[in-house]
């Protein structure tokens with residue numbers, strides 16, 4: 001059976017399928033279905049739904065949606081002349097390892113599509129009515145899932161095959177939104193001496209997956225430092241961070257002061273305190289202040305300087321809530337990250353990424369930022385919202401997994417949640433009664449040219465997928 005899965009994986013890897021360029025792979029899936037006389041739908045976003053009737057004995061079982069995304073991240077190693085628009089992805093087997101040739105492999109999420117095709121192509125696997133749902137643009141905007149209509153989806157059990165670790169079953173994911181807080185810049189004539197404060201060498205990390213590591217954020221640290229000297233300075237320039245979904249590792253501020261000696265003294269003191277606070281979580285933090293010798297004609301007004309400093313200082317940051325029930329103990333429930341501060345067209349703009357597995361908590365955090373911004377005379381806009389997949393206590397599909405996985409594999413299943421957005425959240429929004437679980441085989445170094453997967457894990461996970469299908473009656 002594994003050879004059939006791998007055959008389909010190799011086949012789809014011969015068709016270019018970079019995110020937002022899915023036309024060829026999408027059409028291939030449609031043709032595949034038509035050749036087998038299977039019911040198939042393709043929508044404007046190029047999502048494809050292929051249906052296959054239940055096998056004997058499963059006619060009355062609930063319909064199951066098996067979902068994966070057809071697009072892949074296209075990364076290649078330096079020096080590779082692979083052309084992702086034309087060339088097939090290489091298929092290199094080395095013992096248990098399957099990899100490409102200095103490019104991403106696309107096992108994320110090609111394996112899901114290969115499983116789907118193997119099931120559709122089979123006549124010896126027992127299963128309920130199947131709806132194989134292949135979405136587009138998961139790796140960029142999730143536009144495929146966001147464009148789905150419910151019209152051709154009858155199933156209310158969803159097996160999302162986009163996991164990367166065998167034996168790990170996800171039951172909840174975060175929703176999120178990006179909050180943009182902007183301060184109009186009022187400048188006045190620059191006076192006093194100038195100095196540049198640089199906060200650097202922070203560890204950073206992903207604002208969802210690593211927010212619970214309690215590392216420092218360079219922008220927040222700038223707030224801490226500036227607050228101590230706010231009566232003595234005006235901000236001249238400010239910038240920090242580079243991505244909304246990365247913990248800021250760097251920040252710099254140019255300040256003007258008539259008492260720079262005192263400013264330097266205070267900053268060297270607060271710097272030592274901050275470094276001591278992060279001795280374990282972020283031990284390499286550097287905070288430097290040096291004379292700034294370039295000329296500046298203008299600086300921020302005193303009011304604006306104060307508002308910006310107090311905004312950064314008092315803004316909530318990091319983990320706001322954790323789960324503490326048996327299944328999800330230790331998983332972050334809600335958090336926010338101050339990702340970027342930059343000067344843009346006469347504004348100082350803060351980009352904040354908020355995540356929460358519970359929608360009402362997301363609203364609470366959004367409101368906190370709005371209230372604070374309002375008090376500081378700043379404006380708030382929001383964009384890039386994506387829905388959460390909320391944890392629910394009861395799930396039949398989870399029960400099936402809890403009851404069968406150990407017998408099947410000899411190991412306890414790991415049931416957990418992820419503090420990042422998944423297509424499952426969008427599907428849950430579309431099909432409110434959906435009972436969803438997300439899993440997949442072992443895939444390593446995902447989204448890098450070193451991506452590879454374990455062939456035996458791909459095989460075991462497929463066998464287990466078949467086992468789950470056989471249990472849905």
Ligand SMILES: [Zn+2]
Nearest residue numbers: 108109138162
């Ligand atoms: Zn994926």
